[in-house]
Amino acid sequence: MRRAYAFAVALLALSPAAAREPGRALFDASGCRACHAVGGRGGNAGPDLSFVGLRRERAWLAAWLRDPRAVKPDTLMTHPGLSEGDRRGLVDYLSGLRGLP
Numbered sequence: 001m002r003r004a005y006a007f008a009v010a011l012l013a014l015s016p017a018a019a020r021e022p023g024r025a026l027f028d029a030s031g032c033r034a035c036h037a038v039g040g041r042g043g044n045a046g047p048d049l050s051f052v053g054l055r056r057e058r059a060w061l062a063a064w065l066r067d068p069r070a071v072k073p074d075t076l077m078t079h080p081g082l083s084e085g086d087r088r089g090l091v092d093y094l095s096g097l098r099g100l101p
Contacts, residue, residue, distance in 0.1 A: 023093025026086055035077075038097060046077060053097040061091045 027033070035046035042048075052061070063070070065087045068077040082090065 020093045020096045023089035023091070026089050027093055030080070049094060049097055051097065051099045053095045054099070056095075058091055058095050061094050062087060065090055 033042035035043045037044060037048045038050050065080055065082055068075045
């Protein structure tokens with residue numbers, strides 16, 4: 001019982017920012033910054049994503065990352081080819097981008 005309590009407390013202590021870290025690392029490792037800026041860092045070939053969490057719902061982000069051309073046929077974004085887990089991680093990260101540090 002004590003172990004379960006400690007685990008629950010640890011989960012509650014995990015900040016939303018810390019929960020998004022795997023997605024942020026994937027964003028950086030996958031080269032997303034080559035085209036997209038976040039917080040003033042990154043490219044400008046694609047839209048700045050600093051506020052994407054305010055503009056788009058999680059379901060939209062998931063659909064976009066699954067197949068951008070199914071959402072917008074004339075998009076220049078390439079198919080990301082993400083696993084379901086990676087897509088979920090990126091959605092967690094992107095949905096938390098609300099222009100705050």
